[in-house]
Amino acid sequence: MASLDDLKKRISSVKSTQKITKAMKMVAAAKLRRAQESAEKGRPYSEKMNNIILNLSNGISDIEYAPKLLSGTGEDKVHLCVVMTSDRGLCGGFNTNIIKKAKIFFQKILDEGKTLKIITVGSKGYDQLKRVYGDNIIDRISFKDSKNVNYFDADKVGKIVIEKFEKKEFDVCTIFYNQFKNVITQIPQEQQIIPLKTSEEVENSSEDNYEFEPEEDEILSNLLPKNISTQIFKAMLENSASEQGSRMSAMDNATRNAGEMVDKLTIEYNRSRQAAITKELIEIISGAESL
Amino acid sequence: MSEEYSLEIVNPEKSFLSKNDVTEVVVPAFEGEIGILKDHISIISFLKPGIIKIYSKSGEDSYYVNDGIIEFKNNNLSILTSLIFNLKDIDKQKISEIMKSAEEELSKSEISDQTKYLLDQKIEVLKSIN
Numbered sequence: 001m002a003s004l005d006d007l008k009k010r011i012s013s014v015k016s017t018q019k020i021t022k023a024m025k026m027v028a029a030a031k032l033r034r035a036q037e038s039a040e041k042g043r044p045y046s047e048k049m050n051n052i053i054l055n056l057s058n059g060i061s062d063i064e065y066a067p068k069l070l071s072g073t074g075e076d077k078v079h080l081c082v083v084m085t086s087d088r089g090l091c092g093g094f095n096t097n098i099i100k101k102a103k104i105f106f107q108k109i110l111d112e113g114k115t116l117k118i119i120t121v122g123s124k125g126y127d128q129l130k131r132v133y134g135d136n137i138i139d140r141i142s143f144k145d146s147k148n149v150n151y152f153d154a155d156k157v158g159k160i161v162i163e164k165f166e167k168k169e170f171d172v173c174t175i176f177y178n179q180f181k182n183v184i185t186q187i188p189q190e191q192q193i194i195p196l197k198t199s200e201e202v203e204n205s206s207e208d209n210y211e212f213e214p215e216e217d218e219i220l221s222n223l224l225p226k227n228i229s230t231q232i233f234k235a236m237l238e239n240s241a242s243e244q245g246s247r248m249s250a251m252d253n254a255t256r257n258a259g260e261m262v263d264k265l266t267i268e269y270n271r272s273r274q275a276a277i278t279k280e281l282i283e284i285i286s287g288a289e290s291l
Numbered sequence: 292m293s294e295e296y297s298l299e300i301v302n303p304e305k306s307f308l309s310k311n312d313v314t315e316v317v318v319p320a321f322e323g324e325i326g327i328l329k330d331h332i333s334i335i336s337f338l339k340p341g342i343i344k345i346y347s348k349s350g351e352d353s354y355y356v357n358d359g360i361i362e363f364k365n366n367n368l369s370i371l372t373s374l375i376f377n378l379k380d381i382d383k384q385k386i387s388e389i390m391k392s393a394e395e396e397l398s399k400s401e402i403s404d405q406t407k408y409l410l411d412q413k414i415e416v417l418k419s420i421n
Contacts, residue, residue, distance in 0.1 A: 041305035048301060048369055052335060052362050151303035151373055210364075211334040214322055222337055223360060226373075233303050 004276070007269040011262060018258035024090065025251035032183070032244035038149065039180065039237040046234045049227055053196070055210060056220050067217065069162075069224040072195030073171045078115040080170035080194075081105065082161065084177040084235055085125030086243045087144045092250030094178060094186065094243055095124045101188035102176045106133060117170055121157060121236075149236045151229070158229030165194060177235035178242035183249055186242040193231050196224065296329045296366035298345065300354075302375055310347055316368060317344040318361055319416075333364045340413035342378070342420070343370070353378040355420060357389075357413070378420060390417045 057070060083102050085095045109116050118133055120126040120140045129137060139160065143153050161173060173194035178186040212219055298316060300308040317326045319341025327334075338359040345352045359372030374389075376382075390413075396402065397410045 038304065042303055044299075044306050045301045045303050045371060048362070048371055049360075052360060052371075055362075056335065154303070155373070209333065211332050213320060213325075213334065213336040219335060219337055219360075226358075226360075230303065 004269065004273060007265060007272065011265045011269065014258050014261050014265065018255055018262070021251045021254040021258060025248055025255060028244045028248040028251060032241065032248055035149075035237070035241040035244050036180070039241045042234060042237050046230050049223075049230050053220070053223060053227055056212075056216055056223065057196075067221040067224055069165065069194055069228070070196050070220065073168070075171045076114070078117060078170040078172075079109050080117045080119065080161070080164065080173045082119045082121060082157070082173065082175040082232070083125045083129065084175060084232075084239050085120065085122035085128075086239070087123050087142055088243075089124060090250065091243050091247035092253075094246035095122075095128060097186065097188045098176050098178055099125060099128045101190060102129075103132075105174070105176075105190055106136075119157075119160070149233075149240045151233050154233030154236050155229045157232050158225065161194070161228060161232075162225050170194075175232065175235055177239045178246075180238050180241040180245060183245040186246055189235075189238075191231070191235070193228055196227070294329050295348065296368065298368045298370070300370045300372065300375065302372055307372075307375055310345070312349065313345055313347040313368075315346040317346075318359075318370070319343070319356070320361070327363055327368060329366060331363055335360070335362050337361070338370075338372070339409055341416050343375075355381070355416070358409075381420065386417055386420070390414055393417075 057066070081102060083098060085098055089095075106116055106118075116133070116136045118129065118137045120129060120137060121142070123140075123142045123144065126137065126140045126142075141157060141160070146153055164170060165173070172192065174190050174192050176188065176190050179189045181187055294314050295312045296314075297311045298309070298313045299306065315326055315328055317324055318336075319338055320336045321339050324341075325334075325336065338356055338361065340357055341355075343354045343356055345354070354375050354377055356370075356372045357374035359370055359375075361371075362369045376385075393410050393413050397407065397414070402410075
């Protein structure tokens with residue numbers, strides 16, 4: 001049985017761990033609010049962008065002349081996957097969920113005999129993928145230094161993707177990220193960004209005839225690269241809100257568990273202290289009796 | 292009849308500016324400046340680096356934009372841009388930073404004519420406001 005001193009030490013160490021997790025939870029809660037706010041503020045931009053692109057792509061009559069970013073290369077051989085994860089750990093299942101989703105997709109692609117290329121954004125994703133898919137990873141990006149999610153980071157990723165597309169290094173590009181639903185739930189998402197999927201119902205199309213300056217296809221070919229960056233930016237915002245949410249609930253759980261552990265240890269401590277006292281008493285009494 | 296229409300400028304981070312009383316907006320469109328008055332035909336165009344001038348009842352404002360897309364429909368003008376700032380509170384240091392990176396880009400050999408044109412424009416505009 002552990003001695004009283006050992007128990008005391010354990011109790012105090014669990015208590016200090018609890019302090020840390022509590023602090024992390026509160027920091028995550030504060031950051032979450034900010035991340036959620038910026039995710040909401042960023043929404044109008046990507047929505048408007050989407051709308052304009054929808055209107056534009058309706059205006060294009062001949063699909064053959066459509067920019068490749070919209071229509072694709074016509075092939076489906078090489079898949080590029082951009083896996084977006086966090087740079088920091090201790091956030092529950094956040095990274096693992098994305099990786100799990102991505103791995104299922106990877107397996108599907110490899111089973112179909114297609115080529116797989118991976119870009120990881122965020123160091124945790126790289127750490128988890130390098131063992132199995134190390135050879136497939138062609139690039140890894142990390143934004144450890146930038147405190148907040150900003151558009152220029154997203155633009156950097158977007159430019160890398162587009163550059164590779166123009167060099168014909170891949171046919172289809174999919175991004176993986178966590179969509180923020182609420183603090184408890186984050187849904188891992190896969191979203192195809194090249195070629196662009198215009199699956200949404202087209203509203204307000206026929207009645208408006210836009211005037212374009214310059215021509216539709218020229219605008220479109222300028223707009224689509226921006227849209228890629230915007231989509232990545234949106235994913236990054238969702239991701240950062242999800243990360244904080246996930247960390248908050250993970251740390252909340254950890255704090256509660258630490259509390260339970262302290263209670264259990266305290267009971268054990270009291271019991272063994274009482275046992276020691278009782279033992280001493282018995283010794284004294286039986287010693288007195290024998291006299 | 293009022294001559295006003297509404298304007299919204301958004302950048303990726305937030306909705307930058309929203310106004311209901313603009314009378315005219317002059318934007319640096321790719322093929323030259325466009326002035327947009329009320330009841331303009333629906334138009335989509337994209338911007339080159341330059342100055343957006345906004346005339347409204349409450350006065351006149353000028354903004355620098357790096358790039359952007361505009362959409363005008365039903366007397367609503369939306370401007371999407373990645374970088375925008377008011378000429379009133381410009382940061383000289385920031386401007387020279389942007390200018391420097393543009394010049395660096397320009398010195399690279401393998402850029403297309405279009406990017407070269409855009410970069411030239413950018414430097415010119417920045418010089419004029421600095």
